Amino acid sequence: MSIFPKINLLTIASFGVLALGLAACGNQAEDTPKTDNSTSSEVSTGEEQPGTRTLTDALGNKVAIPENPKRVLASYLEDPLVALGITPIAQWSLNEGASIQGYLQDYLKDVDLINYDLPFEEVQSFEPDLIIMDSPSMVEGGKYGQYSAIAPTYVIGAEMNNDWREELRTIGGIFAKEDKAEQVIADYETKAGEAKARIEEKIGKKSAAAIWLVGGSFFVVNKELSSGDVLYNDLGFEVPAVVAEISASGENNWNAVSLEKLVELDADYLFLVNSDGSESAALSDSLWQSIPAVKAGNVYEFGADTSWLYTGAIANDQMIDDVLESVAK
Helix, strand or coil: CCCCCCCCHHHHHHHHHHCCCCCCCCCCCCCCCEECCCCCCCECCCCCCCCEEEEECCCCCEEEEECCCCCEECCCCHHHHHHCCCCCCEEEEECCCCEECHHHHHHHCCCEEEECCCCHHHHHHCCCCEEEECCHHHHCCCHHHHHHHHCCEEECCCCCCCCHHHHHHHHHHHCCCHHHHHHHHHHHHHHHHHHHHHHHHHHCCCEEEEEEEECCEEEEECCCCHHHHHHHHHCCCECCHHHHHHHHHCCCCEEEECHHHHCCCCCCEEEEEECCCCCCHHHHCHHHHCCHHHHCCCEEEEECCCHHHCCCHHHHHHHHHHHHHHHCC
């Protein structure tokens, strides 16, 4: 299922974090939850009750967390939840379910959908006992008070892009699953290290880039975020000059790049996330065909329902599998 089916760039831009900021996973780390036993008037969700722990979130809100929350809503944080063995009561979706996180559906296929902008009435209808928000942008304009009136509401990161490892640790702290979070991270690091060694053994030290085709236009991943973080920091691919240049000036996970600029992309391998399908005119363009990796036949294509537009232990694990299958069989 396409992330943005039949969508134009104006519409993409209107989604902000859901498009160019898609797969938010930067390196702005947030603090892990701080236990606070006080019951002062600062507690955002009322006085601490028996069976709760008060934690301070990234915005300084004191949140009374149920000891065993059963109905958790954490839209766009489903990856860390699933990695910790937690199933949310609803999952992120776009355009009335036209787009969902396809790569997680083995875990979430029976979970109801909720719209990405979390309308208050829709949130209330799920009767959550805990709401977790990814970033301050999700609770701007007085929204925090409205959400916290529905259920205790914890904001994870102080930035739009939060390092996935710290995000997982933070969520592990919320659910008293710190040991599980550390084990997930350790298992990932082991897999990434083994994959890096296997890739170098098979193909040596090579360069690569991840490109997203959507709405007839191309975007290149930031070298520090999303699949860029996996390719360069975890798997050791070299960063092409074009990727480094665009990453230095672009603030998003995926930044627009022209075909003319892509011709300069001297990467050994391209990993193409194709949201437009095999009949896309952009892939028949002579400029696309002249890109070195395309000419060499070193383009590996993935659909938008795969994990390449996202981040997290599960998403990144699946990306590593894709890379190994592509270049290091």
